[in-house]
Amino acid sequence: MRCQLPFLKKVFPSRLTLATGLALACALLAACSQRQETxxxxxxxxxxxxxxxxxxxxxxxxxxxxxxxxxxxxxxxxxxxxxxxxxxxxxxxxxxxxxxxxxxxxxxxxxxxxxxxxxxxxxxxxxxxxxxxxxxxxxxxxxxxxxxxxxxxxxxxxxxxxxxxxxxxxxxxxxxxxxxxxxxxxxxxxxxxxxxxxxxGQRAELEQIAQALQGMARQPSVFLYDSGTDIPVTAGRYAMPHAMIEAAGGRNIFADLPSSWTRGNWEDVIERNPDWIVIVNNDRPTPDGKKQFLLNKPELAHLTAIRERNFVLLDFAAATPGPRNVAGVRTLAHSLHPERVAAPEPDTSLR
CATH class of the missing domain: 3.40.50.1980 (Nitrogenase molybdenum iron protein domain)
Known part of the structure; x- marks a missing residue:
């Protein structure tokens, strides 16, 4: 690797202080020196x-x-x-x-x-x-x-x-x-x-779920709730949960948003009346805190998902691209279609 400094103008914004810039430059030179001696x-x-x-x-x-x-x-x-x-x-x-x-x-x-x-x-x-x-x-x-x-x-x-x-x-x-x-x-x-x-192995599991869902008469509507109180952060049609909801035999209520993880609005949540709410566990706040917030929000009280307590919990690592995606699909599919899809078994391959 050749270690040069001209690129620093591109890497370090002009608003950085001279001291900060020099510190970063020194770190780079030290790293370069060590790498050349590897x-x-x-x-x-x-x-x-x-x-x-x-x-x-x-x-x-x-x-x-x-x-x-x-x-x-x-x-x-x-x-x-x-x-x-x-x-x-x-x-x-x-x-x-x-x-x-x-x-x-x-x-x-x-x-x-x-x-x-x-x-x-x-x-x-x-x-x-x-x-x-x-x-x-x-x-x-x-x-x-x-x-x-x-x-x-x-x-x-x-x-x-x-x-x-x-x-x-x-x-x-x-x-x-x-x-x-x-x-x-x-x-x-x-x-x-x-x-x-x-x-x-993951494709085989996904295919098994797809076969179990063939011939469904109805796709339950799903609202994914990541975070936010005044404005909900949710999944548009380019976020992985959208694909997971579809694979699980559901319908993302915000499929019309041409974005990935993005902001929705409570008015559309109320109008679209989801059958299920998926809560993403990212510890901001805890899943139970999110659930209680939704249950205590008066304008949501008439929603089917709220009245019937239809909640599904997905860990953030399962809701974003990674080795837990297919297991997450099974979790969703079992909640939406328990008569067709069995509950997921512990994934020993990741343990």
């Missing part, structure tokens, strides 16, 4: 290049990454589900490691937590990564850290497919997006067979 057997391994699509554009990877950083709980889970824990030198976006399946908690015990909020460039560079896996609005953000800036630093990256709607037009989101991400990571890390086996 023994060949610990550096990224050169192999025949592979090319995978990233947000609709072909990206070539001519090395097997050895020092990876992930940002986002679902993104970290995806990485660990592929057996790549030994490649991690840092992770971020996890407020509480206890939110992970037990086996994954153990795998992360030795890995530094780089940030529990947004990515921080100085901390990231100090970890000396050769690969970063995140998504737009998960960790990548204009004006902060972007794949282009990492490329200028000689650091490879991969962008979560679902998040690409923030940058490029897409026709739809589907569970295939998650499968593609797993397979693309398999190619990048040259563990294709392992990735394919994981995807095959």
């Amino acid at each position: 023994p060949p057997d610990q550096a990224a391994v050169s192999v025949a290049p592979v090319t995978v699509p990233v947000c609709g554009q072909p990206v070539s990877y001519d090395r097997v990454p050895q020092r990876a950083v992930t940002h986002g709980i679902n993104i970290t889970e995806m990485f660990l589900a592929l057996g790549l824990a030994d490649r991690l030198v840092g992770y971020g976006g996890l407020r509480d490691i206890q939110r992970l399946p037990p086996a994954m908690q153990a795998q992360l015990a030795r890995v530094p937590d780089l940030s529990n909020q947004n990515m921080n460039l100085e901390t990231l560079l100090n970890a000396q990564p050769d690969f970063v896996f995140s998504g737009w609005s998960y960790g990548f953000r204009d004006g902060q850290i972007t794949p282009q800036q990492l490329q200028e630093l000689g650091i490879a990256s991969y962008v979560l497919t679902e998040s690409c709607i923030r940058k490029v037009a897409r026709e739809r989101v589907s569970l295939q997006d998650t499968f593609d991400d797993l397979l693309h990571l398999g190619r990048i890390f040259r563990i294709d067979a392992q990735a394919q086996a994981l995807v095959n």
Whole structure:
């Protein structure tokens, strides 16, 4: 890797103080120096290049990454589900490691937590990564850290497919997006067979659910509630929960919103009268706190979901692209169609 400073004008906004800029520059130079001294057997391994699509554009990877950083709980889970824990030198976006399946908690015990909020460039560079896996609005953000800036630093990256709607037009989101991400990571890390086996198992489970739901007479309407009191944060048609609701035999009441995770409004929730409410558990506040807020909101009292107490809880890591998506679909399908779909069994593959 060649370490140069001209890119700093692009990476560091002009509003940064001189002291902050100098501190970040020193961190970069220290990281570069250490990386240049890394023994060949610990550096990224050169192999025949592979090319995978990233947000609709072909990206070539001519090395097997050895020092990876992930940002986002679902993104970290995806990485660990592929057996790549030994490649991690840092992770971020996890407020509480206890939110992970037990086996994954153990795998992360030795890995530094780089940030529990947004990515921080100085901390990231100090970890000396050769690969970063995140998504737009998960960790990548204009004006902060972007794949282009990492490329200028000689650091490879991969962008979560679902998040690409923030940058490029897409026709739809589907569970295939998650499968593609797993397979693309398999190619990048040259563990294709392992990735394919994981995807095959999840596809088989999804197909079983689809067969059980064939011939449904009705699709219950579903409102996904993530957060917000004055204005509800929900899932538009480009967010993974939209695809999950459809796969579970339901209908997203905000399918008309041409966005991913976005703001809805209470007036439309009231008018569209959902049969079910999916509460996303992201600890902001607790799921029970969200449920009580909805039950105590007077204008929602007549809603079918409120009157019949039709609530489904989905963990944030299940509602965003990752290895828990198919299990999340089964949870939804069992709630919406208990006569057709059995309750999910514990996923021992993630434990």
